[in-house]
Amino acid sequence: MERNEVGTLFRERLGEVIEKSGLSRSAFASAIGLDRSTLSQLLSPENERLPRAETVIAMARQGAVSTDWLLGVNQEPSPGAELVSAAMEIEPGAGGPTDARLDRWHKEAEGYKIRYVPSSLPDLLKTEDVIRYEYRDYGTLVPDARLEQAEARLAYSRLPETDMEVCSAFQSIESFARGEGIWRDLPVAVRREQLKHMRKLCDELYPTFRWFLFDGLQRYAAPVTIFGPKRAALYVGTMYFVFTGTEQIRVLTRYFDDLIRAAVVQPPDIIDLIDGLIMRLPSPQEKAGAKSASSVEG
DSSP: OOOHHHHHHHHHHHHHHHHHHHOOOOHHHHHTTTHHHHHHHHTTOOOOOOHHOOOOOOOHHTTOOOOHHTTTTOOOSSSSSHHHHHHHHEOOOEEEEEEEHHHHHHTTTTSSSEEOOOOSSGGGGGHOOOOHHTTTTSSSSHHHHHHHHHHHHHHTTTTOOOOEEEEEEEEHHHHHTTOOOOTTTTHHHHHHHHHHHHHHHHHHHTTTEEEEEETTTTOOOOEEEEEEEEEEEEEEEEEEEEOHHHHHHHHHHHHHHHHHHHHHHHHGGHHHHHHHHHHSOOHHHHHHHHHHHHHHOO
């Protein structure tokens, strides 16, 4: 596209943006930090110059369109694709034993609220036995590395300036307590100690650590951590989708806040929920009786 064609298309589309905004030229100019005379010059058919990059960005944001569309680079006015490509990276190797990115991102976000949707139980609440169970097939060094990371995360959560919100489905805790899914080989005694450990930490860390539970039948939440306004990391198995754009982080924050609004168990009530799950676990005597009955029937 020739330069004069770019200028013509830019003026046409800027005119559309102003018209759809419902603002006068003077009000639109004020909203993006220009005076009216400068905006009038940019809209003049005699003008062949394009504005500075920051001015184009301000115009696009005010009009909720992409800068590429405003400049005639593409035909789609929505800013979505442009923002994602500019502010999202795919990082492999997520969740590996030597992956220190989450710890680094936590440190970089000190002083900001951390919002966290775990893939199972929150890492910082896990006992050593549970971590070793989860990584039992990864060799001897891997559980040790994961333990160090969990301890670092717990130490971070104990800092007085920490502000962390966790949100997950209450069914995930119930499944753990019953030994379902990946927990089916985890002994009852280990599950009981894990529940007691979670209860203790939820009581100790509240209110700087707040765990909300929603109904997994009504909501689905992908594992994600939002590090204040710095970045958001969406966990997809062996990869992170890392967002650093302001608008993307705001969208994910609104998504997280919507999960909290849908919570059916509030942080102060977590203790009662965990106590109920502990009470429903079979006692050692009941387990022994069940095994004995099974042997007799056999």
